[in-house]
Amino acid sequence: MRIKEHPILEFSLGKKIKFTFDGKEMEGYEGEPVAASLVAAGIKVLSKSIKYHRPRGFFCAIGKCSSCLMKVNGIPNIRTCVTKLEEGMKVEIQKGKGDFN
């Protein structure tokens, strides 16, 4: 969900663009963090812990905690909270430590 009205802030959002999350088509705004687009679209689980596969979500937002590491355009372990969304990006939940397949 997006904030519709705010007493102080005006959000200068980029162009509305399309990307995919685990094959599903999604919408977000160009230049915002990939993880923010996902949270706005109601996606809570961004990764699974390596050993026990526990769900992990958005946590620190500054590229420090590794909770949002995902596979982006085939490359694993991308910190999606500090990676800007681009048109046609392919975002996936990665398995374990990630692979390039």
Next chain:
Amino acid sequence: MKEADIAIIGGGPAGLSAAIYAASLGAKVTLIDDGLELGGQLIKQTHKFFGSEKQFAGIRGIEIAKKMIEDIKGHDNIEVIANATVTGYYEDEVITIVQGVNGDILKKLKANRIILTTGASENMLPFVNNDLPGVYGAGAVQTLMNLYGVVPGNNILMIGAGNIGLIVSYQLLQAGIKVAAIVEALPRIGGYLVHASKIRRLGVPIYTSHTLKEVYGTDCVEKAVISKINQNFEFIPGTEKELEVDTICLAVGLSPLSDLLWQAGCQMKYVPQLCGYVALRDDNMKTTKEKIYIAGDVAGIEEASSAMLEGQIAGLNAAVSLGYECDNYKEQDKKLKVELKELRDNPLSEEIKIGIEKALIREGRD
């Protein structure tokens, strides 16, 4: 290898201030920041600042950041390396910088002076299921909501009634998001009462001497259990309360982000009033390493106004130590230090002042 007079690591209030001051004296500055945008925490702060008038009191954090970022961009002798992480410190003031989405660009920078303004990281709280999605740091909630206009959750439980917990709660309410309650482990509210009163007037209960015991949910937070605690911070059985919330916002303090200072071999000291290990420094903000300066939260957790002043003091003194001239240096230096002292001259800064005394090196002072 790139070269600079002064490398500044971290583009928050302290780093921006240090860069502007040093560059205005002629020093060639490289500013490295790991965020998607410059400004550190300032760019999320919608509230008006207290403190010194010269340090932007009465102005919103976002406006202060905008002005400083403009100043930085207008300076020919400041180079900004954005969205990049400094991964190591080597002898002779060489630092390695990793940049790029995939971390595939490696740069080396040699600087004559380093000003470390890396800020702080948020503290974690132990409770059952604290790794569930829906548990956020307060900084992350601010990023989502104030920078990108994204709703972090629909019903929030705030943990911590310090200034961050109170201010972020108010920001959530401003954005039209429900705050179920604020929980504080201490028997009293830590932040400014003016913030607490505003929130209470809007009907949000603040439970002191309470903490979060556990959260439940399948794939994300669906329920939280809070409990009263005694003066030894132990749960009091039978006092548990269940809250139907989908988001936990942790505002349980910050720790100085001092890894590079350890690596550089600066003399470090644990100072509880400054919230962790900090580098010993003189009143010019110089550490025990001749060429390394610090400013802002990495020097001790405080707030943005003092971070900006420390940044200016470090920027001025690092530049002057390299031979750059400042008209009436002594007067300028003294003015900044007096202003910082005045800023801390209030009852809420008592702990900070004790902490700074413990971290201060007095040698060589007149």
